[in-house]
Amino acid sequence: MVAQEVEKEPEETVEIKTDFGPPHYEIMLHPIIKKNYGKWKYHEVVRPGVIKRVAESGDVLYVVRFGSPRLLSVYTVRDICDIADKYSDGYLRFTSRHNVEFFLTDPDKIEPLIQEVQEKLGFPCGGTWDATKGEYGLSNIVHTQGWVHCHTPATDASGIVKSVMDELYDYFTDHKLPALCRISLACCANMCGAVHASDISMVGVHRKIPKIDDDAVRRTCEIPSTVAACPTGALKPDMKRKTVILDKDKCMYCGNCYTMCPGMPIFDPENDGVAVLVAGKISDARYPPQLSKVVVPWLPNNPPRWPEVVQTVKKILETWATHAEKYERIAEWIHRIGWERFFELTGLEFTEKLIDDYKRTPYIYASYRTSAAFRW
Amino acid sequence: MTEEVNKEELKQKVLEYLAKKPWQVRDLAKVLRVKKRELDKIVQELINEGKAAYWSSGSTTYVTTKDKLEEMEKKRSGT
Amino acid sequence: MTDVELPETPLLDELEKGPWPSFVKEIKRAAIEQEKAMKAGKKIKLPGAAKGLLKVLELAYKEKRTHWKHGGIVAVVGYGGGVIGRYCDLEDKVPEVWHFHTMRINMPSGWFYQTKALRAICDAWEKWGSGLTNFHGSTGDIILLGTRTEYLQPMANALAYLDKLYGSPAPFDIGGSGSDLRTPSACMGPALCEFACYDTLKACYEFTMRYQNELHRPMWPYKFKIKCSGCPNDCVAAKARSDFAIIGTWKDEIQIDQEAVKEYAKVIDIEKQVVKKCPTGAISWDGKELKIDNRECIRCMHCINVMPKALKPGKERGATILIGGKAPFVDGAIIGWVAIPFIPENELIEKCCEVLEAIWEWWDEEGKFRERVGELIWRKGMDEFLKVINQKADVRMVYAPRNNPFIFWRELNQ
Ligand code: HEM
Ligand code: HEM
Ligand code: HEM
Ligand code: SF4
Ligand code: SF4
Ligand code: SF4
Ligand code: SF4
Numbered sequence: 001m002v003a004q005e006v007e008k009e010p011e012e013t014v015e016i017k018t019d020f021g022p023p024h025y026e027i028m029l030h031p032i033i034k035k036n037y038g039k040w041k042y043h044e045v046v047r048p049g050v051i052k053r054v055a056e057s058g059d060v061l062y063v064v065r066f067g068s069p070r071l072l073s074v075y076t077v078r079d080i081c082d083i084a085d086k087y088s089d090g091y092l093r094f095t096s097r098h099n100v101e102f103f104l105t106d107p108d109k110i111e112p113l114i115q116e117v118q119e120k121l122g123f124p125c126g127g128t129w130d131a132t133k134g135e136y137g138l139s140n141i142v143h144t145q146g147w148v149h150c151h152t153p154a155t156d157a158s159g160i161v162k163s164v165m166d167e168l169y170d171y172f173t174d175h176k177l178p179a180l181c182r183i184s185l186a187c188c189a190n191m192c193g194a195v196h197a198s199d200i201s202m203v204g205v206h207r208k209i210p211k212i213d214d215d216a217v218r219r220t221c222e223i224p225s226t227v228a229a230c231p232t233g234a235l236k237p238d239m240k241r242k243t244v245i246l247d248k249d250k251c252m253y254c255g256n257c258y259t260m261c262p263g264m265p266i267f268d269p270e271n272d273g274v275a276v277l278v279a280g281k282i283s284d285a286r287y288p289p290q291l292s293k294v295v296v297p298w299l300p301n302n303p304p305r306w307p308e309v310v311q312t313v314k315k316i317l318e319t320w321a322t323h324a325e326k327y328e329r330i331a332e333w334i335h336r337i338g339w340e341r342f343f344e345l346t347g348l349e350f351t352e353k354l355i356d357d358y359k360r361t362p363y364i365y366a367s368y369r370t371s372a373a374f375r376w
Numbered sequence: 377m378t379e380e381v382n383k384e385e386l387k388q389k390v391l392e393y394l395a396k397k398p399w400q401v402r403d404l405a406k407v408l409r410v411k412k413r414e415l416d417k418i419v420q421e422l423i424n425e426g427k428a429a430y431w432s433s434g435s436t437t438y439v440t441t442k443d444k445l446e447e448m449e450k451k452r453s454g455t
Numbered sequence: 456m457t458d459v460e461l462p463e464t465p466l467l468d469e470l471e472k473g474p475w476p477s478f479v480k481e482i483k484r485a486a487i488e489q490e491k492a493m494k495a496g497k498k499i500k501l502p503g504a505a506k507g508l509l510k511v512l513e514l515a516y517k518e519k520r521t522h523w524k525h526g527g528i529v530a531v532v533g534y535g536g537g538v539i540g541r542y543c544d545l546e547d548k549v550p551e552v553w554h555f556h557t558m559r560i561n562m563p564s565g566w567f568y569q570t571k572a573l574r575a576i577c578d579a580w581e582k583w584g585s586g587l588t589n590f591h592g593s594t595g596d597i598i599l600l601g602t603r604t605e606y607l608q609p610m611a612n613a614l615a616y617l618d619k620l621y622g623s624p625a626p627f628d629i630g631g632s633g634s635d636l637r638t639p640s641a642c643m644g645p646a647l648c649e650f651a652c653y654d655t656l657k658a659c660y661e662f663t664m665r666y667q668n669e670l671h672r673p674m675w676p677y678k679f680k681i682k683c684s685g686c687p688n689d690c691v692a693a694k695a696r697s698d699f700a701i702i703g704t705w706k707d708e709i710q711i712d713q714e715a716v717k718e719y720a721k722v723i724d725i726e727k728q729v730v731k732k733c734p735t736g737a738i739s740w741d742g743k744e745l746k747i748d749n750r751e752c753i754r755c756m757h758c759i760n761v762m763p764k765a766l767k768p769g770k771e772r773g774a775t776i777l778i779g780g781k782a783p784f785v786d787g788a789i790i791g792w793v794a795i796p797f798i799p800e801n802e803l804i805e806k807c808c809e810v811l812e813a814i815w816e817w818w819d820e821e822g823k824f825r826e827r828v829g830e831l832i833w834r835k836g837m838d839e840f841l842k843v844i845n846q847k848a849d850v851r852m853v854y855a856p857r858n859n860p861f862i863f864w865r866e867l868n869q
Contacts, residue, residue, distance in 0.1 A: 009498075009609060010616075010620055011583070011609035011610070011612040011613045011616070011620065012609055012612070014612050014615070014616050014620075016532050016533065016608075016612065016615075017612075017615040017616070017626075018532075018533035018534065018615075018628075018671065019533070019628070019667040019668065019671060020615070020626060020628055020667075021561065021628050021663055021664045021667055022561040022562060022563050022564070022627065022628055022660075022663060023563050023572065023623075023624065023625030023626070023627065024563070024625070024660065025563045025564035025565055025567055025646075025656045025660055027569065027624050027625060028563045028567040028568050028569055028572065028624075029567055029646060030567075033567075033646050033647060037645055037646060038645035038651070038654065040645075040647060040648065040649040041649060041764075042649055042763045042764040043648075043649065043763055044764075053647055053649075061647075063647065067475070067476065068476060068590065069475070069476040069477060069478040069481060070478070070589050070590065070591075071478040071481050071482070071587065071588070071589055071600070072481055072587075072588050072589070072590055073481045073482070073484045073485035073488070073505070073586055073587055073588070074485070074576075074577035074578075074580055074581050074586045074587075074588065075484050075485065075488045075577075075586070076481060076484060077573055077574075077576075077577050077588065077590070078573075078574060078577050080573070081570035081573050081574050081577075084570045085570050090569055090570045090571065091567070091568070091569055091570070092567075092568055092570065092573075093565070093566050093567045093568065093643070094566040094568075094590050094591060095566065096566070096595070096640070096642070096690060096691050096692070098590065098591070100590070121476070122476050122477075122480075123476050124474065124475070124476075131760040131761050131763075132719065132722070132723060132761055132762065132763070133722075133723065134723075134728055134761070142593060143593075144593060146521075147512060147515035147516070147520075147521050147522075147523075148478075148508070148512060148600070149523060149539075149541060149555070149557060149600060149601070150521065150523060151521060151523040151524055151525040151541070152521075152525075153521050156515070156516070158470075158478040159470055159478075159516070162470050162473070162475055162477060162478060162479075163470070163473075165475035166472075166473030166474060166475045169473075169474045169475055172475075186782075189783065189784065190435070190782070190784050191782035191783060191784065191788075192593055192782075193593045194593065194692065194695055194696040194781075194782045195782075196695060196782055196783055196788035197692065197694070197695035197788075197790055219451065220451040220452060221451075222397045222398065222448070224397055225397050225398055225438070228400075228403075228824070229433070231784075231785040231825060232785075252785075254784065254785070256433075258525070259433045259434065259525045260433065262451075262452050262524045262525070262544075267520040267521055268520075269518055269519035269520050270519075272519070272520075280695075282689050282692050282694050282695050282790075283687060283688045283689050283756065284687035284688075284689070284753075284754070284755045284756060285687070285688065285755050285756050285757045285760060286732055286733075286734050286755055286757045287734065289694050289695070289790045290790075291788050291790060292788075301519045303466060303516040303519060304466040304467065304469040304470050304516055305469060305470070326727075326728060327728070327732055327757070327761075358787065360785065360786045360787065361786060361787030362786070362787070362833060363787065398527070400824050401674060402676065402822075402824065403824065412819065412820070413819075416674050420672065423535075429529070430527075430529045430534075430535040430536075430633070430673070431527035431528075431529075432527050432528075432529055432535070432536060432538070432539075432540070432632060432633040432673070433525065433527060433633070434525065434539050434632060434633065435632075435633065435634075435677070435678060435825075436633055436634045436677060436678075436824070436825055437535055437536065437633030437634040437635065437673035437674075438527070445527070445528070448527065449526055449527070449528050449540070449604075452524055452525070452526050452527075452540075452542055453524075453526065453542040453546070453553065453554065454524075454542065454544065454546050
């Protein structure tokens with residue numbers, strides 16, 4: 001197959017070129033955006049998913065947002081382009097949360113656009129919020145690769161996201177929440193998705209040490225670099241047997257050794273699963289940024305639809321949504337009502353697993369309560 | 377003149393080390409007792425010459441020889 | 456209808472149901488249409504990849520485990536990152552995805568596109584890869600999901616000549632991975648948002664262009680991320696997701712349009728929604744005039760968010776630099792903390808470059824393997840870090856001063 005002399009493709013004969021960088025953003029900007037760059041006056045939410053932007057010049061642009069599954073075939077991307085050519089003068093934008101946005105100048109085209117996107121792509125219009133009214137929609141879930149492409153996941157990413165968003169669909173297409181709520185998912189504790197400051201996050205967790213297959217280690221691995229890859233020093237070389245020894249008390253199940261050495265897989269179908277964290281926040285609005293906190297240490301992997309995870313996330317979201325005041329994000333709400341009430345209202349169980357004992361973190365004791373001021 | 381020779385020698389030595397396993401340049405610099413910045417340059421030259429190559433864990437990067445890289449990838453891909 | 460046969464995937468099929476757009480449909484679509492395109496005479500180098508992925512993924516769903524192994528290959532001449540090597544552990548069963556490497560492509564600042572550019576990427580990737588993508592990966596790159604080792608270089612070349620070979624308005628370059636500068640990203644800033652206190656797109660582009668070598672040839676202890684948000688709302692989550700977060704802010708008074716405030720008063724409860732929600736009680740409203748005590752205001756953005764027509768950030772604009780943000784691996788999660796309270800807008804890019812270069816030099820020298828810059832600062836101390844970036848201590852760097860007197864008086868104990 002490979003050895004055949006075939007005609008070379010143009011890509012195989014061009015001179016190699018490096019370090020020219022990404023396209024300049026200016027050539028990617030819609031003419032109205034380019035004209036009013038830095039001169040926007042205000043915005044208004046027309047309906048969920050549609051934001052009207054008004055420039056000092058008087059120009060108006062309607063930005064219409066749709067949720068996408070993030071994983072897209074080139075054929076769907078071409079359909080998106082067809083729609084952008086038809087409605088949006090050949091320009092579009094993606095958001096940091098995997099939504100796609102079109103730019104319209106004619107408000108009469110908004111409804112036809114939404115119709116056509118729904119028919120051709122099945123992408124829902126929404127993901128916005130109206131801060132003036134204090135009515136918020138749910139945006140898309142930031143997520144990672146999971147079983148689709150990564151080697152260390154403790155769970156899938158796309159499948160849970162799909163299942164959760166199916167369940168929370170109306171929150172995306174409507175403005176039914178009292179404040180911003182950001183949901184994210186990372187399929188292992190490396191947290192490529194950096195979900196550690198989200199209102200609700202789901203994190204794949206391994207709970208068992210890697211299984212060392214001595215034979216496979218001998219065949220496929222570099223022992224010194226595997227040992228060095230372990231961040232906690234849990235691995236030692238076993239020179240005689242040409243393999244590695246693992247100190248199970250030191251292992252944090254990070255899977256770094258598996259990256260270096262395919263002979264010690266970290267996955268474990270029955271013990272891998274999903275932790276749920278809440279009360280992270282990034283914006284400075286009203287209340288300072290906060291790290292997310294673990295409220296459920298583990299839920300089982302139950303593909304294809306992860307009902308336990310979906311129901312837990314929904315329960316948290318809806319409990320918050322019914323009890324919070326306007327503008328109160330989950331962190332602010334819990335700050336007002338106290339963690340005692342959070343666990344009471346959500347029905348989640350507080351266990352010893354939720355008290356920090358990861359000693360590498362310098363701020364480990366910061367979460368221990370030092371007063372006898374309780375809510376009973 | 378002597379500097380040139382020393383550099384060639386060092387380059388050769390670096391290649392020998394790189395042939396053994398994938399290295400973090402900073403670790404190899406310690407072993408060879410040279411400045412990391414200096415070794416960066418040598419390694420870059422070896423890469424440009426096609427003798428050395430990067431090996432990436434996705435989050436961190438190592439350097440090894442081209443042959444070693446091929447051997448490692450072959451083992452991993454299971455051929 | 457289709458003459459393309461797909462593998463049986465009863466578990467994945469469940470994920471085609473429900474209202475949210477389905478990634479399974481996307482994989483199936485790629486499988487069907489790529490095969491059709493090939494039958495129609497298009498050049499397709501990796502036929503059946505999406506089909507292979509369906510098989511592997513169905514098995515993953517059945518067995519509740521991944522079937523991917525890591526590979527370290529980069530294999531694009533001149534680059535040390537931007538490729539994630541993947542091999543499938545079912546090689547003989549699913550040879551179509553035996554190799555399934557990912558390429559990360561540096562997106563334009565703010566994720567704005569012309570359709571011509573996207574179509575060109577699609578055409579190239581239909582030919583040289585699986586036809587599957589992510590828009591976008593969580594660092595911000597375009598992710599091209601799955602190709603073979605021998606096609607990495609041709610695909611990189613296709614992107615480098617995307618203008619000439621595929622009619623894109625510009626070529627695309629490879630993004631970062633491994634121990635390098637990761638592809639910087641920016642909020643949409645002045646392109647569309649009236650809150651932007653500096654030009655985030657320009658800053659992001661400048662850093663990307665100036666540091667191509669750092670982006671493409673990893674030599675550091677670990678990754679380093681730069682993200683640009685135009686205001687404290689931080690829509691790209693720079694504070695949590697980047698080692699070096701540039702957050703737009705201002706120093707003088709919030710600009711108020713009293714007439715517009717009165718308009719808002721007709722539709723919202725200003726006392727309840729704005730005055731009472733101000734964290735420092737800086738706002739008062741007597742039904743006629745909105746007053747802000749700008750000495751008390753901490754520039755949190757809440758009131759501006761609620762009344763964008765009436766309120767605006769001040770005119771003396773610039774940015775705050777937060778340092779050290781990162782995910783928990785390995786010493787715990789960190790939200791970036793203040794390193795430089797304020798840099799005026801007109802000095803911003805130059806000053807950032809100066810500081811970045813100083814930080815990199817220090818970190819490259821002192822950092823241990825896999826030590827992010829935030830962790831190095833923990834190990835070495837803020838006082839040393841402040842010397843590195845030539846910055847005086849400022850009370851705005853802390854919530855409170857230290858609560859112990861165990862100060863290392865190094866200057867007295869040389
Ligand atoms: C003019 C345009 C925009 C405005 C006025 C705006 C406004 C805001 C506001 C007010 C917040 C903070 C809300 C709060 O904490 O109460 C926020 C946060 C955020 N925005 Fe935007 N935003 C804009 C565009 C976007 C876009 C296009 C995206 C991407 C989809 C985005 C993503 C985010 C994210 C992820 C956060 C959450 C940060 C956090 O966790 O606190 N924003 N934005
Ligand atoms: C803008 C930010 C904040 C505002 C406006 C705020 C406001 C308040 C208020 C009004 C109280 C008194 C509640 C009462 O006595 O019933 C309070 C109590 C408290 N706050 Fe905050 N807070 C903020 C941030 C924080 C943060 C960041 C933390 C910790 C991470 C925190 C921890 C506490 C605690 C532990 C109490 C209870 C203290 C006690 O019972 O003596 N607050 N906060
Ligand atoms: C030791 C820690 C980490 C390791 C070993 C690691 C490893 C990896 C690997 C192997 C991939 C490739 C996944 C695939 O495409 O198959 C990946 C992807 C990625 N990683 Fe990490 N990672 C680590 C931490 C992080 C952190 C802390 C972040 C961000 C703050 C991050 C951001 C990303 C992003 C954005 C991707 C692209 C995939 C996506 O968009 O989902 N990684 N990482
Ligand atoms: S979070 Fe973990 S499993 Fe998921 S893509 Fe990142 S490294 Fe892979
Ligand atoms: S899983 Fe992580 S902590 Fe455990 S042995 Fe492997 S590298 Fe070390
Ligand atoms: S960070 Fe601020 S300036 Fe940037 S898009 Fe968000 S609200 Fe606008
Ligand atoms: S920006 Fe925040 S602190 Fe300043 S006046 Fe408005 S609500 Fe108060």
